[in-house]
Amino acid sequence: MDTQSVSRRLSSILFTTRFWQLLALTFGTLIFLTACSTPFSSSPTSLSGKITVDGSTALQPLVSKAATLFEKQYPQVHITVNGGGSVTGLNDVTGHKVDIGDSDIYADPATYPDPNLTDHLVCVIPFTMIVSSDVPVTTLTIAQITAIFATGQITNWSQLGGPDLRIVPIVRPATSGTRATFRRYVLGGRDELSSLISINSSQDLVNSVANTPGAIGYLAASVLNSHVHTLEIDGNAATIENIEAGHYSFWSYEHMYTLAVTNGSPVDAFLNFMLMPQVQQQATVLHYVAINDLKFRQLSSASGMLAFHAPYLEERKRFVL
Amino acid sequence: MKVSPQYSLQTGDLGTSAQNRDDFSQPSLTLKRATRRAGGRNVFLDLSIGWRLALGFMIAALVAALASGVVGLQRSQSLSKQTDFYQTLLQLNTSLTTGHSFLELMGSKLQQTLLDASVANPSRETLANDAGAITNLTTLYTQTLNTYAQNDLLNQHSDQLALLQEANQDDLAAQQLTLVSSTQRTWQVYEAAQQQILTYISTGDLQDANLLLQDQGQPTNDDAQSALQSLIQLNARLASAVDAATSVEVQNQLLTTLVATICAFLAIALVGWFISDTLVRRLRQLHHVTRAVEEGRIDERVLVSGRDEIADVAVAVNSMLDTITGLLGETRNQRDALAGAAEHLFSDMRIVNAGDLRISAPVSNDPIGMLANAFNFTVGRFRRFILRTQTTIEQLDVVSRQGTERSNAFIALVRTQLHDVPSARAHGAPVLAFGRAQPPSGPLRAGIRKPGSQPLQHEDFSALSKQVQQTQDVLLHTTREDLQKRLSTTRETVEEASLSIGRLSELISTRSGTYAGNVTERMTQAQIQELVNLENLLRKLFREVQQAQLNVNSNFTQIDAAFTRLSRALTDLPSSAPTAEQAEGLSYLSDPQFQEFARQAGGFAVEMNTLSRRLAAIIHEMRTGITPFRLDGATSLNDPSRPTGSLGNNGPSQAASPSGNLMFS
Numbered sequence: 001m002d003t004q005s006v007s008r009r010l011s012s013i014l015f016t017t018r019f020w021q022l023l024a025l026t027f028g029t030l031i032f033l034t035a036c037s038t039p040f041s042s043s044p045t046s047l048s049g050k051i052t053v054d055g056s057t058a059l060q061p062l063v064s065k066a067a068t069l070f071e072k073q074y075p076q077v078h079i080t081v082n083g084g085g086s087v088t089g090l091n092d093v094t095g096h097k098v099d100i101g102d103s104d105i106y107a108d109p110a111t112y113p114d115p116n117l118t119d120h121l122v123c124v125i126p127f128t129m130i131v132s133s134d135v136p137v138t139t140l141t142i143a144q145i146t147a148i149f150a151t152g153q154i155t156n157w158s159q160l161g162g163p164d165l166r167i168v169p170i171v172r173p174a175t176s177g178t179r180a181t182f183r184r185y186v187l188g189g190r191d192e193l194s195s196l197i198s199i200n201s202s203q204d205l206v207n208s209v210a211n212t213p214g215a216i217g218y219l220a221a222s223v224l225n226s227h228v229h230t231l232e233i234d235g236n237a238a239t240i241e242n243i244e245a246g247h248y249s250f251w252s253y254e255h256m257y258t259l260a261v262t263n264g265s266p267v268d269a270f271l272n273f274m275l276m277p278q279v280q281q282q283a284t285v286l287h288y289v290a291i292n293d294l295k296f297r298q299l300s301s302a303s304g305m306l307a308f309h310a311p312y313l314e315e316r317k318r319f320v321l
Numbered sequence: 322m323k324v325s326p327q328y329s330l331q332t333g334d335l336g337t338s339a340q341n342r343d344d345f346s347q348p349s350l351t352l353k354r355a356t357r358r359a360g361g362r363n364v365f366l367d368l369s370i371g372w373r374l375a376l377g378f379m380i381a382a383l384v385a386a387l388a389s390g391v392v393g394l395q396r397s398q399s400l401s402k403q404t405d406f407y408q409t410l411l412q413l414n415t416s417l418t419t420g421h422s423f424l425e426l427m428g429s430k431l432q433q434t435l436l437d438a439s440v441a442n443p444s445r446e447t448l449a450n451d452a453g454a455i456t457n458l459t460t461l462y463t464q465t466l467n468t469y470a471q472n473d474l475l476n477q478h479s480d481q482l483a484l485l486q487e488a489n490q491d492d493l494a495a496q497q498l499t500l501v502s503s504t505q506r507t508w509q510v511y512e513a514a515q516q517q518i519l520t521y522i523s524t525g526d527l528q529d530a531n532l533l534l535q536d537q538g539q540p541t542n543d544d545a546q547s548a549l550q551s552l553i554q555l556n557a558r559l560a561s562a563v564d565a566a567t568s569v570e571v572q573n574q575l576l577t578t579l580v581a582t583i584c585a586f587l588a589i590a591l592v593g594w595f596i597s598d599t600l601v602r603r604l605r606q607l608h609h610v611t612r613a614v615e616e617g618r619i620d621e622r623v624l625v626s627g628r629d630e631i632a633d634v635a636v637a638v639n640s641m642l643d644t645i646t647g648l649l650g651e652t653r654n655q656r657d658a659l660a661g662a663a664e665h666l667f668s669d670m671r672i673v674n675a676g677d678l679r680i681s682a683p684v685s686n687d688p689i690g691m692l693a694n695a696f697n698f699t700v701g702r703f704r705r706f707i708l709r710t711q712t713t714i715e716q717l718d719v720v721s722r723q724g725t726e727r728s729n730a731f732i733a734l735v736r737t738q739l740h741d742v743p744s745a746r747a748h749g750a751p752v753l754a755f756g757r758a759q760p761p762s763g764p765l766r767a768g769i770r771k772p773g774s775q776p777l778q779h780e781d782f783s784a785l786s787k788q789v790q791q792t793q794d795v796l797l798h799t800t801r802e803d804l805q806k807r808l809s810t811t812r813e814t815v816e817e818a819s820l821s822i823g824r825l826s827e828l829i830s831t832r833s834g835t836y837a838g839n840v841t842e843r844m845t846q847a848q849i850q851e852l853v854n855l856e857n858l859l860r861k862l863f864r865e866v867q868q869a870q871l872n873v874n875s876n877f878t879q880i881d882a883a884f885t886r887l888s889r890a891l892t893d894l895p896s897s898a899p900t901a902e903q904a905e906g907l908s909y910l911s912d913p914q915f916q917e918f919a920r921q922a923g924g925f926a927v928e929m930n931t932l933s934r935r936l937a938a939i940i941h942e943m944r945t946g947i948t949p950f951r952l953d954g955a956t957s958l959n960d961p962s963r964p965t966g967s968l969g970n971n972g973p974s975q976a977a978s979p980s981g982n983l984m985f986s
Contacts, residue, residue: 027583106507106547108540119551121499184510184544189537253503263561275492292495294502 055089104177366627
C-alpha cells in the first residue's frame, strides 16, 4: 500500500467538514431516537377535561378549594364539586354518574361490590359535638351522648349539670357520613331516635344549633364556627394528639372513591393534587388534619382505641336489665 | 515510493546533459551520513506496529466491553430490583387477600356462633369450637396486619422507596401508611365489637349480642374489609408505579447506553487516532524524504524514532541513501578519471594534429582507452603510409638524381663523342652500371647487344634513332600499364582506409550512447575532426604521390628507353671504334645521319634533364608536404592488425605546419 495514499486518505477523512457533518448527523440521529423513545412526561398544560365530584359535605370545602387551585394550575380542566352526602357520593361514583365520590365512611364491599372501586384517603376529619352558646356544659361522656341521642333518657341540660333547658338534639339524615360515623364510633352502632330534627347539610346544622336554645348536634370540624360551643367527649377534645393517642375516636378518614382511573388522566392528577402540600396546607387551614400529620404511635396497638365498649356494656346492662 | 531512474546505479551514462551534472555535483559538497535515532521520545514507538495495533484493538475492545458492561450491569441491577419488588408485592397481595378472607370468615363465624347459641339447647362444645375458631382467626389476622405494619412498609425498604422515587411516586409510601392506619383502626373497632358480641353470647345475652352484631359488628366488619381492600388495591398502584419506574430506568439505561456509546466511540477514535498518528506522521516524513530525494536533494535523511517497522524502514532508507551517495561519489571519481584520460588523448591528438606522429596514447580498459587504441592504430597506419610515401620519394629522388646525372653524363658523352670519341668511351661504364641498375633495361641491353655485334653503318644512325623512338613508345605504354597497376593498388589501400574510417565513425556513433561517450563526447568529436584532417592530408598526399609516380614513370620510361638506345649506340660505337676511329674516325661525325642522331640525342638529353628537374621539383614539393611529420621515436603499435580506426570523411584541410622539424632531408 502506498504510504502517500494512506496518509492522504486518512487526512482527507479526518480533516474534511463532511466527516464531522456525518459524525454530527450520526449523533443527532441517536439523540433524536432517544428523545422519541422517551415517553412524554405529562406537562402541566396538557391536561384538559371535566371532573365531577359529589358526596360528603364535610369534605366539600376542601375539595372546592382544591378544585379552584387545580383549575388555576390547569385552565383546561373544569371541576364541578357538589355535596349530597357520603352515601350519595358512593352511589353516584359506582353508578358512573360522577368521577369522584367523596365519603366520610368506608364503602361496604357488599353494597358496592365493584372491584375497581378505589379508596383514596385524602385527609382526616375530626368531628365534634356542638351545643348552642347558651349551654355551659363543656364535656359529656359517651354514655351521656348515647342517652341523649339513642335512648332519649336525658332530655334536659339540668340532668347534665347545666341550666334547666330542654335538650334539642339535631341530627343529620341517613345519607350523611357524619351521622354514620357518629353512630359507629360514638353511639356504638345504636340507632338515633327517630323523632330528632334532621338537617341536610353541615352548614345548615351549625346554624340551626346556633339558633336553637339548648340544641346539641355533631359536625365536622371544617364547618365549625364561633356561634356554637364544642364539647369534649370523655374529657378529650378533638385534637390531633388525642386522635393519635387513641383517646378521641369521633373522627374519620375522608375518602375519595373512584372507579378505574387511568394514569395521567385529569382525575388521577386531581387525586394526586389532593395530596400535594398546598392542598394539605389548605386542609389544615380548614380545620382538617393533613393526611400525613396523623402519626399513630403504635399502629399495632388495639387497646385504648375504643373507649366505648366498657361504658356501653354498663349502659346496656343498666338500660336493658 | 518511487526512485527516479536517473539515479539508478545500473546506468553508466553519467552526464547525459550538462544540467544533470551540475545537479549532483552541487550536493556532493554537503553529503553526510545522517542516521539519527531519537528513540525514547514515545514509548509506544518502541513497540512493533503489530503489537501496537493489538494493544490498540485491546484497548478499544476494553472500552467497548466496559461501556456495554456498565449498561448491562445497570440493566441487570434494575431488573433484579424490579423483580424483587414484584415478588414482594405478590407476597403482600397473597397475605392481604388471605387476611381479607380471615375477616369474612370471622364475620360469618360470628353469625354462626350466634345461631348456634340461639338453638334450644346449645352445645357448649360447638360454642367452644366456634369461639376457638374466631379467636384463632383474630390472632391470625392481627398477626397478618402486624407483620405488614412491621415488615412490609415501603418506608422500611429503601430500595423499593428508591424505585418509587425514580417513578416520582414516593408519596405512595405515605398513602400506604395511611391505609394501614385505616385498616388498623377499622380492625380494632371490629375486634372490640366482636369481643363484645362473644362476651354477650358467652353470658347468654343473645339479644344484646344479636343487636350489637347487627348494629356494630357487621358494619365494622365491612369497614375493616373495605379498608383492607384499599390496602390490597394499593398493591396494584405500586405495581404500576414500578412499571413507571421501569420505563424511567429504561430511559436512563438508554441514556447510559448513549453516553457509553459516545464515550466508547471517542475513546476508540482517540486510540485509533493515536495509533495512526504514530504511523502516519512518520510515514509522511518518510514520503517527504523520498520525494526530496526524487527532486535531487539526496542529502535529506529520515529522522528515525522508535524501534518499530517504520523505524527499520527509515534506517534502511537512510543507509540506502548513504550507499547511493557513496556510489555517486565513486562514479564521479571514475568520470573524472575518464575525463582525464580523454583530456590526455585529446592533447595527444593535438600533438598528432601538429604533425608529431610518434604519439602512442596510453591504452586502458575503458572506452577512452579503446578510443585511444583506435587512435593509435590510425596514427600508426598513417605513419606507415607516410613512411612508404617517404620511401617512394627517396626512390624517386634517387631516380631523378640518376636521371639528371645520366642526362648530364649523356650530354657530356655526346659532346665527347662529337669531339673526342675515346674520351667518350670512358663513360660507358657508368652507362652500363646504370643499365645494370635498371632491371628492365637489362634484357633490353642484352637484346640490343646481340644485334649490336654487327658493324654499324652511318646510315644505321637514322635507323637507330628510329628504333630509339619506337622503343620509347613501347616502353611508355608498358610502364603506363605498370603505373596503372600501382595506381590501382594505391587506390585499394585508400579504399580500405576509407572503409576503416567508416567503421570508426560508426564505432564512435554507437559508442556515443555509453557512459564514456557521455563524458568525452566533445573530445571524441574533436578527435574525429582531427582524424578527418589527417585523412584529408593523406588523400592529398596520395594524389601528389600518384601524380609524381605517373610523371616519374613516364619520365623513367623515356629515360630508360633513351638510355637503352643510347647504350646500344654507345656499346656499338666502342666495339667498332678501333676500326672506325682510324678509318673513318671523323667521317661519321660529319655524316648528316649522325648529325641527325646527335641532334636527337641532345634534344632527348635536354628533355630528360627537364624531366629530371621537374621530378626533383615534385619530390621537393612532396618532401615539404611530409616534413611536418615526425616519424621516429615511438614506433610500436599495439595491434596493427586490428581492423579498427580510420578517418572521417571531410573537414577543413590541414595546413602543414611550416615549423615542423625536418627529420629527414
